[in-house]
Amino acid sequence: MLKLNDDQQMLLDTVRPFMADEGRIETQLRHWRDKGCPDGFGHGLWERFGQLGLSGILIPESAGGSGLGQVEANVVLEEIGRNLTPSPFLTTAVTAVRAIEGTPHAERWFPGIVEGKTVAAIALDEGPRHDPAGTAMEARRSGNGFTLNGSKQFVVHGRSADFFIVAARSGGSAGEREGITLFAVPRDAKGLELENVTLADSSKAARLDFDEVAVDADAVIGEVDGGWNLLRRALRAGRAGAASELVGIAAGAFAMTNDYLRERKQFGREIGSFQALQHRAAHLYSEIEIARAATLKAAQLIDEEHGDAERFTAVAKAKAGSVARLAVQEAVQMHGGIGMTDEHDVGFYMKRQAVMDELFGRPSFHARHLGKD
Amino acid sequence: MADDETFRAETRAWLEANCSPEMRTPMRSEKDACWGGRNFKFASDAQRQWLEAMAGRGWTVPDWPSEYGGGGLSPSETKILKEEMAAIGARVPLTSFGISMLGPALLKYGTEAQKQRFLPEIARGEIRWCQGYSEPGAGSDLAGLQTRAEDKGDHYLVNGQKVWTSYADEADWIFCLVRTSNESKHGGISFLLFDMESPGVSTRPIKLISGYSPFCETFFDNVKVPKDQLVHEENKGWTVAKYLLGHEREMISGMGLGGSAGSSLLSEALDVGDDPLLAADLARFDVDALAFQAMSEHFIDKLKAGEAHPAEPSLMKYAGTELNKRRHELLLRAGGSDALEWESERSREGKTARDWLRTKANSIEGGTSEIQLGIVAKHILQLPGA
Numbered sequence: 001m002l003k004l005n006d007d008q009q010m011l012l013d014t015v016r017p018f019m020a021d022e023g024r025i026e027t028q029l030r031h032w033r034d035k036g037c038p039d040g041f042g043h044g045l046w047e048r049f050g051q052l053g054l055s056g057i058l059i060p061e062s063a064g065g066s067g068l069g070q071v072e073a074n075v076v077l078e079e080i081g082r083n084l085t086p087s088p089f090l091t092t093a094v095t096a097v098r099a100i101e102g103t104p105h106a107e108r109w110f111p112g113i114v115e116g117k118t119v120a121a122i123a124l125d126e127g128p129r130h131d132p133a134g135t136a137m138e139a140r141r142s143g144n145g146f147t148l149n150g151s152k153q154f155v156v157h158g159r160s161a162d163f164f165i166v167a168a169r170s171g172g173s174a175g176e177r178e179g180i181t182l183f184a185v186p187r188d189a190k191g192l193e194l195e196n197v198t199l200a201d202s203s204k205a206a207r208l209d210f211d212e213v214a215v216d217a218d219a220v221i222g223e224v225d226g227g228w229n230l231l232r233r234a235l236r237a238g239r240a241g242a243a244s245e246l247v248g249i250a251a252g253a254f255a256m257t258n259d260y261l262r263e264r265k266q267f268g269r270e271i272g273s274f275q276a277l278q279h280r281a282a283h284l285y286s287e288i289e290i291a292r293a294a295t296l297k298a299a300q301l302i303d304e305e306h307g308d309a310e311r312f313t314a315v316a317k318a319k320a321g322s323v324a325r326l327a328v329q330e331a332v333q334m335h336g337g338i339g340m341t342d343e344h345d346v347g348f349y350m351k352r353q354a355v356m357d358e359l360f361g362r363p364s365f366h367a368r369h370l371g372k373d
Numbered sequence: 374m375a376d377d378e379t380f381r382a383e384t385r386a387w388l389e390a391n392c393s394p395e396m397r398t399p400m401r402s403e404k405d406a407c408w409g410g411r412n413f414k415f416a417s418d419a420q421r422q423w424l425e426a427m428a429g430r431g432w433t434v435p436d437w438p439s440e441y442g443g444g445g446l447s448p449s450e451t452k453i454l455k456e457e458m459a460a461i462g463a464r465v466p467l468t469s470f471g472i473s474m475l476g477p478a479l480l481k482y483g484t485e486a487q488k489q490r491f492l493p494e495i496a497r498g499e500i501r502w503c504q505g506y507s508e509p510g511a512g513s514d515l516a517g518l519q520t521r522a523e524d525k526g527d528h529y530l531v532n533g534q535k536v537w538t539s540y541a542d543e544a545d546w547i548f549c550l551v552r553t554s555n556e557s558k559h560g561g562i563s564f565l566l567f568d569m570e571s572p573g574v575s576t577r578p579i580k581l582i583s584g585y586s587p588f589c590e591t592f593f594d595n596v597k598v599p600k601d602q603l604v605h606e607e608n609k610g611w612t613v614a615k616y617l618l619g620h621e622r623e624m625i626s627g628m629g630l631g632g633s634a635g636s637s638l639l640s641e642a643l644d645v646g647d648d649p650l651l652a653a654d655l656a657r658f659d660v661d662a663l664a665f666q667a668m669s670e671h672f673i674d675k676l677k678a679g680e681a682h683p684a685e686p687s688l689m690k691y692a693g694t695e696l697n698k699r700r701h702e703l704l705l706r707a708g709g710s711d712a713l714e715w716e717s718e719r720s721r722e723g724k725t726a727r728d729w730l731r732t733k734a735n736s737i738e739g740g741t742s743e744i745q746l747g748i749v750a751k752h753i754l755q756l757p758g759a
Contacts, residue, residue, distance in 0.1 A: 278750035293671035294664035
């Protein structure tokens with residue numbers, strides 16, 4: 001059945017009010033931004049995620065987690081998107097967990113993630129556009145381990161991270177899938193320089209410089225030169241999750257806009273009574289419903305380990321990205337002048353959408369590849 | 374679940390034995406479909422046998438109750454049957470407006486006598502139905518219809534004209550909206566069933582821009598309709614009409630799937646030559662088509678669970694038909710001047726171009742895209758009236 005089952009619906013019924021209350025814009029996004037918080041999110045909320053079993057949502061019950069799947073993680077992410085809740089959930093609880101599960105690194109980091117204390121960051125992109133196969137950062141064998149040289153950008157929550165999952169090239173050349181190795185690099189590694197960057201949506205994403213950073217062989221996640229499969233697994237979870245967050249962003253912006261259409265009066269009547277706006281609103285609503293269905297499909301296929309999971313994950317990220325872009329553009333336009341003010345929340349949706357659109361590949365990347373890469 | 378697996382195994386074996394190789398080849402057009410009816414000419418013995426075998430089990434309408442000619446299958450059994458048919462590429466045994474439109478309305482609003490009289494012959498493909506809704510002056514504003522039905526005691530006397538009546542020239546019976554009162558616009562409409570061979574009924578095909586003539590004008594000149602052929606109550610036909618339109622829109626929205634779910638990607642199937650903009654549009658289309666495929670699956674599962682919003686078929690109809698128009702725009706572009714051949718064997722008598730033009734009606738028939746958006750805006754988004 002391509003709809004939430006009873007347990008998933010119950011999870012939604014719990015998470016929706018939680019996020020609308022404790023994760024709301026006023027007390028999280030706007031609050032931390034106005035305080036100039038260098039992490040861009042509240043560690044207290046991340047611990048609340050731990051108490052509710054959300055930060056360990058994908059971690060097996062045997063390791064203290066909730067042992068749930070992508071569909072459940074996506075339920076949480078849609079609510080995060082709807083409230084623009086800043087948290088390390090997507091990078092840490094979803095993407096990083098999928099990167100290290102089944103490896104010795106899981107034993108080290110899962111307990112802290114379950115508690116909502118540990119933060120992980122993905123250090124993958126090297127240029128302004130997502131291109132995993134193009135990874136060029138050098139991993140040179142030396143002694144018992146490797147020496148890393150190169151730079152990374154768009155490392156979301158880099159400053160707060162306890163460790164980085166770093167993709168580097170131990171063999172082959174840029175553009176090839178073979179020869180990529182994943183490393184777990186601790187925050188305090190010698191030779192690792194971090195520049196904390198604030199993005200348009202006031203989230204934080206570091207630029208990292210690796211200058212002769214020496215790591216032991218046991219820093220390797222999975223196989224040397226064989227990081228692609230783990231990276232794919234992690235990115236598939238991250239992309240499907242990002243798609244769900246984008247659906248939430250679209251739905252949140254749309255809900256705000258639809259309320260406004262029903263309340264705002266010009267020419268003596270509600271602006272939502274004008275057909276020009278009604279048709280645009282109905283079109284947008286229809287697109288959001290389609291994007292949500294596509295995203296649910298991707299999540300289900302991932303949980304079933306189905307052969308079409310890659311393709312539908314690409315469809316979900318591309319569709320949700322395009323729809324969310326339309327949603328925030330329509331939201332700002334339909335709000336008129338008030339939508340241009342910092343005081344109003346609608347602009348936050350536009351900024352967050354732009355960041356999530358790029359994260360783990362923009363719509364055109366996924367439309368071109370459709371899961372083939 | 375164990376029962377389902379038994380059912381699946383039995384169904385697979387039965388289909389294997391009863392569905393001939395010819396009935397497992399894809400239909401090339403609507404002309405290959407089996408429409409049934411008094412005057413239907415079967416294309417082959419295989420087509421006739423397939424219909425008879427499926428109708429014999431009630432599987433032309435697997436989820437209708439068996440006392441009305443259906444298969445009496447549960448939702449999960451119906452799904453299994455469809456999956457097993459899809460797995461061997463089995464054709465739909467019967468394409469019929471009786472199944473997709475009138476049947477569901479009769480099941481909900483018909484009297485017991487009407488159900489027993491009409492449903493089994495729909496299930497067996499014996500009577501072909503057409504739909505008398507639109508009129509020259511009542512298109513998007515359907516409830517403005519003027520075809521009159523006067524009460525003459527034991528019968529109604531019907532006078533007026535319908536338009537865009539799909540396949541009226543080949544249909545045996547019509548389900549028809551008529552005006553029985555001028556007191557109220559929506560509250561003066563009734564829903565009648567009558568034989569197209571009744572004295573006073575005539576039809577004239579309308580040639581479309583595609584060259585096809587799937588639609589007719591239909592004229593009624595003092596047509597007598599017995600009173601027991603009124604569905605639901607007099608002046609309550611709009612309720613039936615709206616319910617039926619929901620089913621019609623669901624059916625039309627299926628066009629967005631491009632005939633068969635999971636069909637190949639346009640970006641892989643078509644040669645784009647050195648046109649990167651076309652390649653980009655195909656890639657974008659594939660994303661939207663696969664996303665809509667997921668939406669269709671989601672919508673059907675919600676319908677079965679009784680969780681779909683009553684206005685959701687409008688959303689599906691809008692999205693599905695707009696997508697289908699885009700598909701055919703792309704097929705035409707990818708075909709270049711080959712696709713513009715209108716009368717030639719190479720082009721199968723202009724199939725690409727004619728199909729392209731035919732799809733332009735998708736977002737008009739069954740309520741225009743603009744009407745659907747208006748319904749979504751009003752009933753789902755609760756936007757105020759203009």
